[in-house]
Amino acid sequence: MNPLLKVDGVTVRFGGLTAIDNVSFEVHQGELLGLIGPNGAGKTTMLRSITGVVRVTEGKVELAGEDINALPTHKRIQKGLSLSQQLVRPFREISVLDNVALAAGAQYTRSPLKALMHVSQDKEETIGRELLQRVGIEAYADQKPGIQPLGILKRLEVARALALNPKLLLLDEPLAGLNSKEAHALASTIADINRQGVTIVLIEHNLGEVMRICQRLVVLDNGRKIASGDPRAVMNDPVVRSAYLGGDTLSAQHAEPTAAGGIHA
Numbered sequence: 001m002n003p004l005l006k007v008d009g010v011t012v013r014f015g016g017l018t019a020i021d022n023v024s025f026e027v028h029q030g031e032l033l034g035l036i037g038p039n040g041a042g043k044t045t046m047l048r049s050i051t052g053v054v055r056v057t058e059g060k061v062e063l064a065g066e067d068i069n070a071l072p073t074h075k076r077i078q079k080g081l082s083l084s085q086q087l088v089r090p091f092r093e094i095s096v097l098d099n100v101a102l103a104a105g106a107q108y109t110r111s112p113l114k115a116l117m118h119v120s121q122d123k124e125e126t127i128g129r130e131l132l133q134r135v136g137i138e139a140y141a142d143q144k145p146g147i148q149p150l151g152i153l154k155r156l157e158v159a160r161a162l163a164l165n166p167k168l169l170l171l172d173e174p175l176a177g178l179n180s181k182e183a184h185a186l187a188s189t190i191a192d193i194n195r196q197g198v199t200i201v202l203i204e205h206n207l208g209e210v211m212r213i214c215q216r217l218v219v220l221d222n223g224r225k226i227a228s229g230d231p232r233a234v235m236n237d238p239v240v241r242s243a244y245l246g247g248d249t250l251s252a253q254h255a256e257p258t259a260a261g262g263i264h265a
């Protein structure tokens with residue numbers, strides 16, 4: 001069976017800078033894969049080349065066996081990709097529920113206006129409520145996102161990404177900016193979503209939570225893949241340890257969870 005996602009020899013150059021250097025990895029149906037690495041390693045660029053926001057210079061991205069290199073982002077979304085961004089940008093003047101309903105409606109159209117006209121139709125509203133429940137914020141359905149704390153907005157962002165009914169959900173640092181309790185709770189929600197059948201690629205600097213919920217890791221450093229496989233084995237790999245320790249990323253917060261995971265700062 002084809003992997004759900006195949007990244008095959010992908011290189012991305014921005015002028016003279018090689019942000020991704022001949023990286024290959026696969027994501028299998030049902031997996032929760034962690035894509036990690038120090039600052040500037042190329043993780044976000046990798047996600048952007050999967051979604052088509054960034055064009056690959058060399059190599060190929062396949063979704064369920066189909067070469068999607070030539071497809072624009074909206075076509076890739078129609079084929080089952082969904083990205084939850086690091087920065088949360090809900091529509092602040094409509095309710096939390098309508099934000100999710102709007103995303104659910106957007107599956108059917110490229111036009112935000114047309115998607116808006118779908119809002120409050122029964123189907124999208126039902127899907128919206130179900131998704132808010134899935135991410136644990138159904139109590140906020142009728143409130144405006146403008147007044148919500150970051151923890152709620154991060155969950156709303158995940159619900160909006162899920163509204164596209166993705167085959168593959170790409171999460172870019174969903175735990176960033178959360179305190180350890182909130183991060184732990186959201187990581188558990190992400191693991192639940194995966195157990196319910198959604199394949200996930202998670203970019204995250206919180207290594208403790210990554211170790212707790214991911215089944216497999218791919219590690220990038222300076223644009224290159226330096227390790228992949230079982231989280232514990234990867235974290236004990238001297239090459240990975242030196243990549244983190246050589247940079248400034250393994251701060252006290254990042255090092256703390258490593259006691260559970262097996263890497264020591």
Ligand SMILES: Nc1ncnc2c1ncn2[C@@H]1O[C@H](COP(=O)(O)OP(=O)(O)OP(=O)(O)O)[C@@H](O)[C@H]1O
Nearest residue numbers: 014017018019037038039040041042043044045046
């Ligand atoms: N649009 C762009 N134009 C030029 N250089 C870019 C662009 N996007 C990213 N880069 C560079 O590519 C490299 C990889 O950046 P990227 O944001 O992918 O790393 P990252 O692993 O996601 O980092 P972080 O963990 O800090 O978010 C960096 O040197 C960055 O400055």
